[in-house]
Amino acid sequence: MKNSEIIELTTAEIIEKIGIASEELIRMKLNHAVNPLENPMKIRFARKDVARLNTELRKRQLEK
Numbered sequence: 001m002k003n004s005e006i007i008e009l010t011t012a013e014i015i016e017k018i019g020i021a022s023e024e025l026i027r028m029k030l031n032h033a034v035n036p037l038e039n040p041m042k043i044r045f046a047r048k049d050v051a052r053l054n055t056e057l058r059k060r061q062l063e064k
Contacts, residue, residue: 001049006056014060016052025050 006014025046032040 003051003052003056007053009056011057012059014053014057018050018057019049021046021053 001017009017025043026047027044028037031037032043037043
């Protein structure tokens with residue numbers, strides 16, 4: 001997910017996407033521990049998406 005896409009989301013949507021992306025990241029990590037993923041770079045991309053979402057959420061909280 002690009003930063004431009006994240007900026008267009010509402011705060012509620014960002015919080016929802018953080019939850020979904022975090023669950024997906026945990027699921028990928030567990031699956032990778034048991035059976036290696038075909039593309040382990042997906043874990044890195046998912047972790048960065050969660051960080052981007054958290055950064056935008058924190059930025060909005062500080063603006064209030």
